[in-house]
Amino acid sequence: MNRAARILLACTSAAAVVQASAGAPGEASEGRYRLPFADGTRVKVFDDATTHRPPGRVDLFAVEGKAPYRVVAAAAGRIVAIQDGYGEQQSGRAAKDCHNNYVWIEHANGEWSNYSHLAKGSVTGRAHRKVGDAVQAGDYLGDEGAVGCAMLDHVHFEIARPAQPDPIDAGGFLRDNDAAQRERTPRFCGVPGETVVKGQTVVARRCD
Numbered sequence: 001m002n003r004a005a006r007i008l009l010a011c012t013s014a015a016a017v018v019q020a021s022a023g024a025p026g027e028a029s030e031g032r033y034r035l036p037f038a039d040g041t042r043v044k045v046f047d048d049a050t051t052h053r054p055p056g057r058v059d060l061f062a063v064e065g066k067a068p069y070r071v072v073a074a075a076a077g078r079i080v081a082i083q084d085g086y087g088e089q090q091s092g093r094a095a096k097d098c099h100n101n102y103v104w105i106e107h108a109n110g111e112w113s114n115y116s117h118l119a120k121g122s123v124t125g126r127a128h129r130k131v132g133d134a135v136q137a138g139d140y141l142g143d144e145g146a147v148g149c150a151m152l153d154h155v156h157f158e159i160a161r162p163a164q165p166d167p168i169d170a171g172g173f174l175r176d177n178d179a180a181q182r183e184r185t186p187r188f189c190g191v192p193g194e195t196v197v198k199g200q201t202v203v204a205r206r207c208d
Contacts, residue, residue: 026056029159029184031109032194033074034137036157037144037204041065045196046154049185056183058196061154062144068122069144071115071155072204073135074186077107081168082131084142087120091151095173100148100156102172103129103141111184116156116172119145138206159184 037043042064049056062069081104090098102116103123122142123129129141144153160174160182167175167182174182187194189207196202 026180026183026185028195029111029187031075031107031111031159032187032189032207033113033159034072034189034207035060035191035202035204036071036074036113036115036141036155037062038065038070038072038140039138039205041069041204043202043204045198045200045202048196048198049183051198054180056160056180056185057156057158058186059154059156060196061152063201068119069153071118071141071144073105073137073139073141074113074157074159075105075107076136077105077113077134079129079131079133079135080104080106080112081172082123082129083172084118084121084123084125086147088148089146089150090148093149095149096171098149098171100172101142101145104168104172105135111159111161112167114156114158114160114172114174115141117145117147117150117154118142119153120147157186159186 041062043060044063047059084101086099086101100116101118105113127140127142144155146153162174162182163176169175190205191202
């Protein structure tokens with residue numbers, strides 16, 4: 001079984017608990033975001049905002065570049081949540097039973113970005129990040145990993161407009177989002193039509 005197929009099995013199993021109640025992806029994001037990998041990294045789109053279950057999110061994995069693949073901030077903002085203490089792959093479990101590593105960033109336009117499955121210790125250790133840090137687009141956040149509901153290394157990325165206050169639960173998931181109503185389809189700079197499509201290969205680069 002190839003890498004893409006294994007990611008599909010992991011993500012499908014993880015999403016089964018919420019798939020039935022999830023709605024269609026939300027409207028396009030207000031902001032334009034860079035792909036969340038270091039400049040020059042070739043990235044494969046495993047699932048786009050329509051094919052991902054639950055919808056509205058995207059799954060991306062690096063296919064060419066310098067490993068370990070660096071995950072970077074998609075836009076300027078402030079880090080509001082970090083978890084990078086887990087190290088176990090837990091594919092096949094329900095999403096609510098998985099322990100994922102993640103970073104959430106709040107942006108000035110009211111949208112938040114999420115970067116999940118990061119390698120253990122890479123956020124607070126290698127990248128030296130902490131909650132409250134201000135980051136710029138392209139700043140190093142951590143390394144692509146396979147922690148939680150993932151078979152192999154990839155980044156689960158999403159843009160959302162959360163309800164306030166305290167929008168992130170203990171598992172790193174957005175509250176009040178059962179029907180994906182908080183999700184926004186990411187608009188990516190440097191990508192044709194600003195929207196990634198399942199199966200597409202794109203190169204991460206800074207926005208103009």
